[in-house]
Amino acid sequence: MAGPEQHGDSGHRRRVVLFSLPFHGHLNPMLKLAALLHARGLGVTVLHTCFNAPDPARHPELAFVPIHETLPDEATSPDSDILRKLLALNAACEAPFRAALASLLRGGRRDVACAVVDGQCYAAMAAAGELGVPALALRTDSAASFRNMLAWPRLRDAGYVPIKEEQLDEPVPGLEPLRVRDLIRVDGRDTDEHCSFVASVAGAVRASVSGIVINTFEAIEAAELAKIQRELSLPAFAVGPLHLLLGRTPPEEQSLHEPDRGCLAWLDARPPRSVLYVSLGSLARVDRGAFEVMAWGLAGSGVPFLWVVRPGSVAGGAAAAGDEAPPLPDRFEDEVRDRGKIVKWAPQREVLAHAAIAAFWTHCGWNSTLESICEGVPMLVQPCFADQMVTARYVTHEWGVGLEVGEEVVERGMVAKAVREAMAGDGGARMRERAHRLQMQASAAATSRPWTV
Numbered sequence: 001m002a003g004p005e006q007h008g009d010s011g012h013r014r015r016v017v018l019f020s021l022p023f024h025g026h027l028n029p030m031l032k033l034a035a036l037l038h039a040r041g042l043g044v045t046v047l048h049t050c051f052n053a054p055d056p057a058r059h060p061e062l063a064f065v066p067i068h069e070t071l072p073d074e075a076t077s078p079d080s081d082i083l084r085k086l087l088a089l090n091a092a093c094e095a096p097f098r099a100a101l102a103s104l105l106r107g108g109r110r111d112v113a114c115a116v117v118d119g120q121c122y123a124a125m126a127a128a129g130e131l132g133v134p135a136l137a138l139r140t141d142s143a144a145s146f147r148n149m150l151a152w153p154r155l156r157d158a159g160y161v162p163i164k165e166e167q168l169d170e171p172v173p174g175l176e177p178l179r180v181r182d183l184i185r186v187d188g189r190d191t192d193e194h195c196s197f198v199a200s201v202a203g204a205v206r207a208s209v210s211g212i213v214i215n216t217f218e219a220i221e222a223a224e225l226a227k228i229q230r231e232l233s234l235p236a237f238a239v240g241p242l243h244l245l246l247g248r249t250p251p252e253e254q255s256l257h258e259p260d261r262g263c264l265a266w267l268d269a270r271p272p273r274s275v276l277y278v279s280l281g282s283l284a285r286v287d288r289g290a291f292e293v294m295a296w297g298l299a300g301s302g303v304p305f306l307w308v309v310r311p312g313s314v315a316g317g318a319a320a321a322g323d324e325a326p327p328l329p330d331r332f333e334d335e336v337r338d339r340g341k342i343v344k345w346a347p348q349r350e351v352l353a354h355a356a357i358a359a360f361w362t363h364c365g366w367n368s369t370l371e372s373i374c375e376g377v378p379m380l381v382q383p384c385f386a387d388q389m390v391t392a393r394y395v396t397h398e399w400g401v402g403l404e405v406g407e408e409v410v411e412r413g414m415v416a417k418a419v420r421e422a423m424a425g426d427g428g429a430r431m432r433e434r435a436h437r438l439q440m441q442a443s444a445a446a447t448s449r450p451w452t453v
């Protein structure tokens with residue numbers, strides 16, 4: 001049963017119900033969409049999991065209702081990969097989401113006009129459909145990544161998946177510029193489980209939703225959006241970049257950890273365009289070897305850097321979970337003392353907007369990629385899993401605003417070389433020019449949206 005609504009308006013407006021899976025990179029775009037819908041005069045109720053629940057105090061204009069799910073460990077443990085999490089969350093949220101939505105419909109919320117649910121939550125799409133609530137799916141990844149997902153059955157029939165080592169460099173017909181190695185992968189696996197997850201998402205989209213809402217903008221993904229519409233015979237709306245649509249003082253974001261604002265003062269003392277920002281987002285984990293390669297690559301590059309070393313971001317070891325950041329390699333801090341700043345969590349959007357930032361070493365999570373594009377910051381890409389593979393390819397080969405660091409195991413010398421090229425080389429200068437152009441286009445997209453506030 002849905003609990004009582006917390007905060008939010010109770011007026012008699014047409015109402016939209018939103019539901020996001022409890023990932024940082026999904027919840028924040030959904031809450032931004034919620035704020036925009038509210039600003040357009042709609043009532044908004046956010047159904048949410050108790051795990052990683054949003055803080056109602058940050059969004060007094062919205063109504064919040066917990067679904068009271070019971071999650072198995074694999075839905076939340078840092079040791080389970082993204083696929084296990086997605087499967088477990090879908091299974092665990094299905095019944096409580098349906099009950100919460102049904103209870104809203106019964107209990108005086110007859111004003112519910114539609115639902116917007118997480119585009120990875122097939123359980124919620126199906127439940128909305130069963131209850132007769134028109135639903136839209138919000139994709140918090142790129143249109144290109146969603147197309148890759150929709151193409152999965154065809155890729156399987158054509159023998160591209162499961163991915164084979166000897167085909168890694170082959171182009172994938174119909175999904176250019178992707179090669180086989182750029183297809184969505186989960187921690188190196190593309191098992192039957194992955195195929196069935198992808199099929200469940202595509203099946204629910206086809207059966208239960210009236211349209212797709214994507215946090216992207218036309219200047220970079222018009223062709224992908226058109227193909228999605230054609231393939232699904234459903235409207236696909238570009239609504240992003242969502243973080244630009246809420247004006248210069250958007251509501252404070254849900255934060256995974258307390259952002260270390262000291263790094264902004266540290267950046268203030270640096271010359272313009274001199275610092276490399278390094279972060280792999282809120283979910284990715286690297287093994288100890290790859291972490292050390294990153295560390296010594298940064299040390300060997302000679303460039304100043306701000307590095308987010310998130311608690312739980314290195315697999316294994318004593319500090320694999322909890323609130324402690326993983327230990328840095330011996331002697332690393334002494335070596336980079338004058339030019340390296342290490343934090344557990346940064347105010348990323350402010351960091352990317354800072355004049356001292358020259359480039360962003362990123363895992364290509366879609367939020368980070370959009371944030372980098374919107375600030376005109378070129379990227380060094382190190383995709384870790386899922387849509388990040390697709391996005392990295394678009395960043396480097398379609399939009400020309402990034403360089404590859406190399407996949408998985410990278411040699412220390414290669415890291416240092418890529419870092420220097422992005423910061424000071426000719427390739428870096430060309431990327432910066434293109435990044436500036438995309439920044440202008442993103443800003444134009446944001447100001448042209450009728451729902452910008």
Ligand SMILES: O=c1ccn([C@@H]2O[C@H](COP(=O)(O)OP(=O)(O)O[C@H]3O[C@H](CO)[C@@H](O)[C@H](O)[C@H]3O)[C@@H](O)[C@H]2O)c(=O)[nH]1
Nearest residue numbers: 025140141279281282283308345346348365366367368388
């Ligand atoms: O120190 C930090 C590090 C990150 N962030 C923020 O955290 C978000 C990270 O989002 P994203 O870049 O999308 O990465 P993930 O957290 O990894 O996001 C998950 O969700 C995304 C959207 O679906 C997918 O693209 C990714 O592959 C998936 O891992 C961004 O808004 C960042 O600004 C901070 O504020 N401070």
